[in-house]
Amino acid sequence: MSVVLGPPRLVDVTPGGEEMRRRGRRRALVRGAIVAVCLLYLTVVLLGPLVGIFLSAFREGLPKIGETLTSPDVRHAFFLTFEIAIVTLLVTTTFGAVTAWVLVRHRFVGRRILNALVELPLAMSPVTVGLACVLLFGRGGWFEPWFTARGIQVIFALPSMILVTIFICIPFVIRSVAPVLEELGTEEEDAARTLGASTLQTLFRVILPNIRWGLFYGIALTTARSIGEIGAVLIVSGMLKGQTETATIYVLTAFEERMDAEGYIVALTLAAISIVMLLVIEISKRRKIKEVMG
Amino acid sequence: MRMNAAIRVQNLTKKFGSFVAVDDISFDAAEGKITALLGPSGSGKSTVLRMIAGLETPTNGRIWIEDDETTFKSVQERRVGFVFQHYALFRHMTVAQNVAFGLAVRKQSKADQAGRVDELLDLVQLSPFADRFPDQLSGGQRQRVALARALAPRPQVLLLDEPFGALDARVRQDLRHWLDGLHRELGVTSLFVTHDQDEALELAHEVVVMHEGRIEQMGSPTQIYNEPQTAFVAGFIGSPNVLQGRVAAGHVLVGAHRLPGADHMEEGAAARAFVRPHDVRLAEPDPEAAAAVEARVDRVSTLGWLSRVMLRLDDGQTIVAEIPSDELIDLTEGTTVAVDLRRAKAFEAEPVGAPAE
């Protein structure tokens, strides 16, 4: 393995100059040390644990993995997770894009407050979010009578799990689309309008293509986050086995019931899914930066 | 080893991958004088300067500063002063702290530092600004601070990389005169890089013209201006007219005009003749004159005291003449005048397929 260490400027080899070579070697050593320290830290906190979960999931062999991933409980858990993720995606993407637009392109009283509101979910612990849902829809909650009267079960059922996930994911699309919109400016939209494009045409032909990567980045983050949510959904789900168990809740209860192998296997599956999401995140992040830089 | 070469550069080469930025450059910068590296962008002049400073390592070649070989010395050891095009002032430090930096790094006492800082701020006339931050200063002021900072540690030589490139035209002029005065006072050997020929010809004692990594010509400003030795120098300096023609008996034939100066060229070869606009002499057409060469006036533009006359020669080529406005005799569009192009310089024609300059 050859690793070339050096500053972004190209450094060429110079003939002669013992002292200079010695200096260069010392510099390379210092650089190597810094990189080594960083790699060591990353190994301790991330790479090592990744290896660990991989080994633990495969400990009882491939048949166990197949067995676990096809069991009805696990299948239902993943199904539930994806259900929640899809609804969350739809809501946060459409409303998020509209909100980003309003925040960037409109000027009105209270805009600053709205901007601050968007940051709010990021400051909340998921357990607090779950608690809020209980306070609103649980017994004696603000909205509970209305729903109970109509026979709609919110808490300990899918609706509440979706609601908390939406809350948690609200900032992602907004915060990734808004800066892109800001940098883009209105010139292209104005040009389109002078050329006769209607609002819808401008939207689909000019605006959406331009914010494409910002949007994808927000969507990727939202998907990863909603799949991985545990704290809030745990509180509102009531942990009814086979009914309100998401994939993450399944892992938790599996370990509680000493089904370690199943726990590791599903956990590794979740890790694998999120690594795929990570790839999407990285690619769209890089393209988004180019979008912002114009 | 010549003793009055403050900076000597020998066979200096710099390659970036396969791209040759600097190709076998050798020159001296005389002690106590201002030398200019003049050339268009991409000519490699900044790279040469940075190699002398130590900010780039040469692929080949050697460098001496004050008779000490510095080819392999680190940047910190070279004791050169460097002024950047965009000032590169430390934005988190005050003007005084910026100027003191080179002294603080050498662990000079606070008292010494303060004294020298005062001295220099006085020199660049920015004493009241000592406690300001760079973003509170104008471009011209920032560049003066950069100069003070570079001069504070008493460097052996002063290197300037397009020092006025980022400034407005008026500020550029002012600073140019000011730098001239400063140099007369201090006498520090200075080497500066520029693409502005007015700057180079006005400020420098010696001009090194560079093009595509090589030296085209070295000499005093007068020599560079009046005696260009290559087609590039002839075309780059003084914004001349360029006429295409053919060599015949030591002259360049441009239509009916016979321009001298082609003795060094092959009979029948294609050639370019360079004539500066103010070297084009106009007169009443005189049918008696031996070399009665005529041209038609296409357009006359008066720009204050100077007027530009666009002329068309008989073979269709156009040239521009610059004459003082009060010498504008009956020159109106359509009239014919006699044109004297005696002061042309001839060089070989551009190779076929070469990109336009």
Place this chain on the structure above:
Amino acid sequence: MASAVRTVQQRRVFRAPTVTRLRHWSLRGAAITYLVAMIVVPVAAIVTKGFAGGLDTFREAMASPGAWEAISLTLVASALAAIINAIFGTMLAYILVRYRFRGRGLLSAIVDLPFAIPTLVTGVMLVAIYGPNTPIGKAFGTVGIPLMFSQIAVLLALCVVTLPFVVRTVQPVLLELDTAEEEAAQVLGASAWKTFRAVVMPAIRPAIAAGALLAFARGLGEFGSIVFVSGNIEGRTKTAPYFIFQLTNQFKPDQAAAVATLLFAISFVLVLVTSRLVRTERKEAKS
């Protein structure tokens, strides 16, 4: 004739703004309804419930066993993790921006991993390699240092989860830095380290602080990984979020809300402050 033309013109002039204005306000309305319904209402629920019983509810909550320890553990561990990641995060940002080596893109992706992986899975991963039944866990156990189900586990989990914050705030600042200032320092005689301290550090210090504050705020609320690795031992490894979880499950929502409000208030202030910091840094860098 003239008046007829004028009325046609007047009518045209009137129509456009109304339609546009309607569109503006319906968009605005959608956005405002979205944010108010989804964010303001839940937060209001927490805060009103939290303040409903006044200080008494809070005191009652804090009288539970292990309450104060939970809060202090959360604060201290989050702060420590933020500091650790401030150091390593700056180093990582530096090598990602200034060094060139094969696998730089991969390294960048790895740094972002904690943002993609479920927090619970992070906890599982840590136990998988450092748990009491693993070679590493056993080795440390013999020396008397329990890696998992201990306070170390809490700190480790927080380090993993807050890793990307400082890297992500410092990286863009480093990218925008003009190396000319560093070259100027070198020409004036400053060594590599001195140049870093005098020129680079002042520029990235605010970014490091912002990243560390964000990491701290994030750590305060962390639940998924800690619930798995800490063992949730009362008075030892129970954290504030777990405490809130406990209170909620014990059907003491008012107490839970009181503690939650405190935690939320701290985090929210931090997030706002750093948002402002990051934005002003960007504006300064652009000028």
